[in-house]
Amino acid sequence: MTSNSDAIIVGAGPAGLACAVAMRAAGLDVMVVEKAASVGAVWRRHYERLHLHTDRDHSGLPGMAMPGTYPAYPSRAQMVDYLESYAARFDIRPAFNTTVSRIRRDGGMWRADTAQQPISASAVIVATGIADPPYRPSWPGLASYSGLLLHSSDYRNPQPFAGKRVLVIGFGNSGGEIALDLANAGIEVALAVRGPVQVLPRDLLGFPILSWAILQGRLPARLVDFINAPILRLAVGDIEKLGLRRAGKGPRQMVEEDGRVPLIDIGTLAAIRAGTIKLRGAIDRLTAGSVVFADGNAERFDAIILATGFRPDLRRLVPDVDGVFDHHGLPRVTGGPTAAPGLYFCGQITSPTGQLREIGIEARRIAESAKAYLPK
Numbered sequence: 001m002t003s004n005s006d007a008i009i010v011g012a013g014p015a016g017l018a019c020a021v022a023m024r025a026a027g028l029d030v031m032v033v034e035k036a037a038s039v040g041a042v043w044r045r046h047y048e049r050l051h052l053h054t055d056r057d058h059s060g061l062p063g064m065a066m067p068g069t070y071p072a073y074p075s076r077a078q079m080v081d082y083l084e085s086y087a088a089r090f091d092i093r094p095a096f097n098t099t100v101s102r103i104r105r106d107g108g109m110w111r112a113d114t115a116q117q118p119i120s121a122s123a124v125i126v127a128t129g130i131a132d133p134p135y136r137p138s139w140p141g142l143a144s145y146s147g148l149l150l151h152s153s154d155y156r157n158p159q160p161f162a163g164k165r166v167l168v169i170g171f172g173n174s175g176g177e178i179a180l181d182l183a184n185a186g187i188e189v190a191l192a193v194r195g196p197v198q199v200l201p202r203d204l205l206g207f208p209i210l211s212w213a214i215l216q217g218r219l220p221a222r223l224v225d226f227i228n229a230p231i232l233r234l235a236v237g238d239i240e241k242l243g244l245r246r247a248g249k250g251p252r253q254m255v256e257e258d259g260r261v262p263l264i265d266i267g268t269l270a271a272i273r274a275g276t277i278k279l280r281g282a283i284d285r286l287t288a289g290s291v292v293f294a295d296g297n298a299e300r301f302d303a304i305i306l307a308t309g310f311r312p313d314l315r316r317l318v319p320d321v322d323g324v325f326d327h328h329g330l331p332r333v334t335g336g337p338t339a340a341p342g343l344y345f346c347g348q349i350t351s352p353t354g355q356l357r358e359i360g361i362e363a364r365r366i367a368e369s370a371k372a373y374l375p376k
């Protein structure tokens, strides 16, 4: 497989599709390469009850809003339908079942190696997402734990956990929502929260929280957090009373400085208040059937769900470039020209103003910049 395209786009999730549409609109011929068999592969495998936590009006991709018939917060299945319609509407036909194993410079071109054949083009856009690979922390005794142990990315629904005592580890959006899913199904569930946290309501004074974040987008993070603190306290309630510790950094500062997204509460706090989700602290070690917490208490759990996020590191995919990645292997620049001309990244961000929205903005910026690679 060779390519006569101006650009190769790696990944057919929201970022890859948005880039394809924006770049085509800018006059570039693109080839999209996807390792899975369909578009939006990652959304197809997320847990079943997942809904967007960003609102419909701020989650559409360039050139096609989400349908007005969708609810304010579309479901995972609706997101998949939307991505399929988006690709169909703009006639984006990725090369499916094609994994790019390596991207490197080859003379004046970029070469993407695949199991089939290498593909070459003047520009390459890495749109491989941030939901891979799963991060699985380790504790002493982990190997001896005999219960069910899985990462949140392998969780689908509460059914396999009926009658079990489950510990969900991590207070991110996946952890909070999976614990809620289990609690709503009547399953005994505890949530292990190691450090201080921030919680945001999904809507504030009748408007999506994202609208507020966008409105305050140009203000410094510290100022935004200072202004919002009193109203957020009123909206969210006293989380310390529930046994949580509020982080010193406000929600906006947490996202901008640490790349940590606060819990957008869709019922987890109410379930903690009602006692259907129990709170536990940091974990010290595991035994055959129990978890020993840092406070010395030991408890039996039949299953542990690691809602501990992902650790993408793109240095293996793009090994031979200087000044492109930080020490975690994340690109220093996403959505614009990098230190390697013709190499772009889209969607490698945690944004306080909505990642899907930001992906659309990045795609347009990349398209504008990549026009330089059109044949003269």
Ligand SMILES: Cc1cc2nc3c(=O)[nH]c(=O)nc-3n(C[C@H](O)[C@H](O)[C@H](O)COP(=O)(O)OP(=O)(O)OC[C@H]3O[C@@H](n4cnc5c(N)ncnc54)[C@H](O)[C@@H]3O)c2cc1C
Residues within 6 Å of the ligand: 010, 011, 012, 013, 014, 015, 016, 033, 034, 035, 036, 039, 040, 041, 042, 043, 046, 050, 051, 052, 053, 054, 059, 098, 099, 100, 101, 127, 128, 129, 130, 131, 174, 317, 346, 347, 348, 354, 355, 356, 357
């Ligand atoms: C559980 C969850 C909920 C989220 N909810 C929201 C939300 O409500 N609102 C919001 O704005 N954001 C949300 N996000 C964040 C973000 O918008 C999504 O992760 C979004 O899917 C990112 O799009 P993407 O195209 O960058 O990555 P992905 O959707 O992860 O797509 C990447 C694609 O690249 C393919 N790929 C990877 N490596 C290769 C390779 N080497 N060769 C070929 N193909 C490859 C993958 O198969 C995949 O199809 C959520 C994220 C998660 C994990």
